[in-house]
Amino acid sequence: MGKTTKVVDLEKVVIKFAGDSGDGMQLTGSQFTDTSALLGNDLATFPDFPAEIRAPQGTVAGVSGFQIHIGRIDINTPGDIADVLVAMNPAALKANKNWIKKGGTIIVNIDSFTKKDLEKAGYEASPLDDTSFEGFNIIQAPITKLTREALKDSSLDGKSVGRSKNMFALGIVYWMFNRPMEQTEKFLQNKFAKNPELVAANIKVMHAGYNFADTIEALPSSYTVLSAKLKAGTYRNVMGNQAIAWGFLAAAERANKGLFLGSYPITPASDILHELAKHKNLGVKTFQAEDEIAGICAAIGASFTGSLAITTTSGPGFALKAEALGLAVMTELPLVVVDVQRGGPSTGLPTKTEQSDLMQALYGRNGESPVIVLASSTPANCFDWAYMASKITLEHNTPVVLLSDGYLGNGAEPWRIKSIEDMSSIKPLLAAEGEEYQPYARDKKTLARKLALPGTKGLEHRLGGLEKEDITGNVSYDPENHEKMSSIRAEKIKRIAELIPEQEVFGRKQGDVLAVGWGGTHGSLYSAVDNLQKEGKSISLCQFNYINPLPKNTADILNNYKTIVVCELNSGQFANYLRINFQGTIFNQYNKIQGFPFTTSELEAHFKSLLKK
């Protein structure tokens, strides 16, 4: 205290908290996020954790990380590599050694660098003692010891004392970035309201960490990141999965519909179920079914009965829902299937991100079975796309697949709060009592059929998975009718292209390189293209949210660039989809299948190589 500390103003900074999966790193990271958001920073986060709840302690496989990128400039990604790493043990240091900026600051819990800890991480000797981290600013903090010391008068048991050491780390980082601790204090008071002893202990440890950082001379300076220049309005932090849940709530209220979710727990989609299950006060009915199939089937039943019906899942669950989704296609019922994609095939990488369910969404059903496919592209716009999926499905009475991914679902960013009034209206297509009803008569413009809800007098009718006769909806095995109905189902989807907005391009409308992306890669692609544009390079970005149908001006856009490169986190599914739709156009590919998002730097490097050609 009382020392003069240099305060350095930073434009942006990337901080990573890493530790054992039981070390509370997700909580530490999200606390730093919330505090930074309240200070007005723009930000993006990326939690990265193992699939196991408690993976083997101290091993590299068991490392759980939380990366946050804060800035006073526009932030679009959680950052490629960290400026500051908090490593609670040797495994956390090892797992992140290639993801820390040369010369960056590493705060280690030196108490967990014992021989045993080092062995578990696969180190023969401490990497802090050799040249492994030469040039880095290493802060060796005795976090375990000082946490115990701070709580020596506490009546808490040893285990609880040990657990609170993440608060010590948080305290250090709060000091480093000049953050107030009130928000976290408030959070702790709420979280442990029933256990005041625990609240006091955690707050005490956090302050101990803060004071430790203030005291030691190893920290050369304290940094500050000023508020970002965001558009005026009321903001909050939002995670992708939460935003999807809220988008559905908003759509149901706007459409004056009951909201029904049929779902089965699956990583990384379960948080949508958790979020909606909290809001029974808003009339939401959530049904945790016995399996994925029952989840979608219950939703179809609720849709038939007049609800805005949703089912949420990830890749393996989506595969199980395929047959039922075909039923919704055949019966032309509104339904939104949310697939929060993860690494596949099979169980794959449950907690890692990927974009490899695109073909499954487009074609993964028996028969000719077209569905509308949309993709959200930032954690916050998950709200808008859930809303749009609901609007389209209710107005066209045909199922919609909404693709998100683990990176968006668990990622967070500030969101300018919208009001229901700001959203476009939703007009469900329903038959009314007394009208002449034919279940498969259609709107001339959209080809959508009207629903007649059970309980409506005089409109009794039967639906089913067997082919329908045009107009009447009676079972029909007639060959010409089947061909006609198949083309109607396809045409109905195509016509939606007439109603959706034209595709936009970031950058000039023609030039050397067009980077094409879809869904969750927006942040990294945007940052890379933005950086290169600032260097004067001729490159633009076209990021798709409407996948099927594609916006009607897509071909016009593609024809204006010398080189097109389709960037996606799979082996080229969207590129192949574009090849089917735009034969003759050459699509280059840039792909990554590592369970991680693109880094801005790898994209920039690749685009530069294309620009040189």
Place this chain on the structure above:
Amino acid sequence: MEHLTNKDFTSDQEVRWCPGCGDYTILRAMQKALPQLEKRKEDFVFISGIGCSSRFPYYMNTYGFHTIHGRAPALATGVKLANPNLSVWQITGDGDALAIGGNHFIHALRRNIDINILLFNNEIYGLTKGQFSPTSQKGIKTKSNPHGTTDEPFSISDLSIGAQGSFFARSVDTNPKLMQQLFIEAEGYRGTSLIEILQNCVIFNDKTFASITAKEVKQDAQLFLEDGKPMIFGAEGNKGIVLNGFKLEAVKIGENGITEKDILVHDAKEEDPTLHTMLARMRPPEFPVALGIIRKVSRPTFNSGMLAQLEYEKQNAKFKTVDELLKSGETWEVEG
């Protein structure tokens, strides 16, 4: 309330089951039972999966949904939860409910969702032309096991009781009056009502229930259980069921000192399922088959529990609109 007749429930679709199929009598019994329920026609919904029985909704002039194989309980659950005022009927068969749809079947029973399940048990696959089903008798020779099955069949009643099913009834397809009565009882019961109908498939498993339904044996082979009444059966009304130690025994009144007082009295409302299980398992030649309502115990339904929670939360929640939710929690202002 408009008075309805069986004609009001008959759709304009031609019925396409095989001539002589047991399904016809079940359909007619349903069309006669529904007008007796004093409900609005538009409030009935029939939901089925796949199989011969699952064509049923097409022949009912109500709201109907012919869904996919095995999944009707899940669809029906969604319908009932979305609009609890509807009277929801699931029509299924032994393959649809117990093979491909076994999981949904047991979970519907466990939850006690307020729907009525009619399980047409013909112990065979009809629509796929004659393969054995999960209720086929062991050893039966079919196309898919020409050397005789080695599968042990399910006992539907045991499965139901094991899944916490609280309403189990049984009929034969040759008894339209009993079917009508059971359909009406099922609709009146709050919870999952399961009715097993022993149904003859004339093409692939003809006369499989002949030892129960044939004219010359049926009076001795069928026991009509009625709540509070002694379990008496037989052409001469002099046979009954007694409990001998831990086992049931079919006896003759007047023989070996047995009097009518020794005969068990049926209690469908008994919570302990032991006796219900034993009664439902009875089979000729040693025993008659138990028909009627075997088990009917009161238990809260899933749908009423969900609605009560919704109501409570609506009354007690901090916010009532989505706008209030979006603005709740930590927010901050950015000035223009």
